[in-house]
Amino acid sequence: MTELGLALTVEDISVGYPGRPVVERLTLAPLQPGSVTAIVGPNAVGKSTLLRGLAGLLPMTGSIRLGRTELAGADRTLRARHVGFMPQTLPTGARLSALEAAIAALSVNPMDAVGAARSAVRRRAMEVLERLGIGALALEPLVALSGGQRQLVGLAQAIVRNPSVLLLDEPTSALDLRHQVRVMQVVRSLAEEGVIVVTVLHDLALAARWADRLVVLCNGALVADGDPRAVLxxxxxxxxxxxxxxxxxxxxxxxxxxxxxxxxxxxx
Structure with missing residues (x-):
């Protein structure tokens, strides 16, 4: 069960790799429900590393709290209950169909499947694919999809469990203009439903258009944080x-x- 309405607090976190720290001692003002925060900055400054740290995919120290729930170091089930993560790309060798990939993501948390009929799980997965405009690709294998289509399936996997916190790593990087707008409209609508959205974006115009807040990184450090009109x-x-x-x-x-x-x- 997700917990909408709670802020995400990031305090004194350090993320990196063995022998190579990337982001050090970073603290952000609370990330509020209903908001879209874009992490921006030049290449190789720690944007994706920070996001993967928030998602629990890299070693980190510090505190990440959703309300009073500590997510730093939390087990996979607890984190999956609250956080959805979309990587830059899906594995190209996956043999699942788009629908099966969404269903698999829905089943990450065993608690989600308790008492849920198979038809209800399939219906929820289809609803998300339709919301992203890829319902017609439901039965297509991932290996037959373009990079942009696989990226949309990745987004479907991230949002299918109705997370409280949605972490997106370059969700528009492989998409044409029409699908960029569609994805950002979905992201915006999810925020309006109370989700905390944090996304890495390279396109500053896109970030300024859709985000409420910009977090600017350079060399693993926070340079600016605030409203796009004040930051840019x-x-x-x-x-x-x-x-x-x-x-x-x-x-x-x-x-x-x-x-x-x-x-x-x-x-x-």
């Missing part, structure tokens, strides 16, 4: 990304990042 500035883009850029509002009132050149550090 020419100075930050120069210091973090090394580009000369303008941040402007389009005719619809949305943030646009326009990059004019490189090596702007010190000029903003």
């Amino acid at each position: 500035t020419p100075r930050l883009l120069a210091e973090v990304y090394g580009v000369a850029a303008r941040v402007e509002l389009c005719s619809a009132g949305r943030l646009q990042v326009i990059v004019d050149g490189l090596d702007a550090i010190g000029s903003a």
Whole structure:
């Protein structure tokens, strides 16, 4: 059973690999239910490592609490009850169909299956595939799907159990524009239902359009955290990304990042 309405608290966490720390002593303001937080920053600064640490997939120290429930070091069943995680890609050799993959994710927590009829499990899995626009691919094997289609199946696996916290690693990276919008609309609607969404995104315009909050990382450290309109500035883009850029509002009132050149550090 998920617990909507509880904030996620991240305090003093360090995540990395044996002999190679990546993110050290990171603390964030509480992540609120109903919000979308985008983790952004240059390549190889610790974004995916942080997300995998939050998901319990890498060794870490510190505290991750959902309300009063400590998730750091929690067993797989407890974590699966509260957290959904979408990796960047699904294994290409999986022999499951899209529907079977969603059903398998639904059965991760044995408690979810108690008293649940097979037809109800299948119906729930199909509902999620339809919500993502891939219901027609339900019986297709994963090996026959494109990278973008497999990515959508990965998202289906992450949300099928109705998690309180949804962690998404580059959910739009292999998608065309139409499917990017569809995925972000689903992400936004899940937040409106009370889910805490944390997603790694490379596209700053996409992050500014759909996220309530940006967490900017550089070299494993927190550089900025807040509303996109406050965080995305020419100075930050120069210091973090090394580009000369303008941040402007389009005719619809949305943030646009326009990059004019490189090596702007010190000029903003």
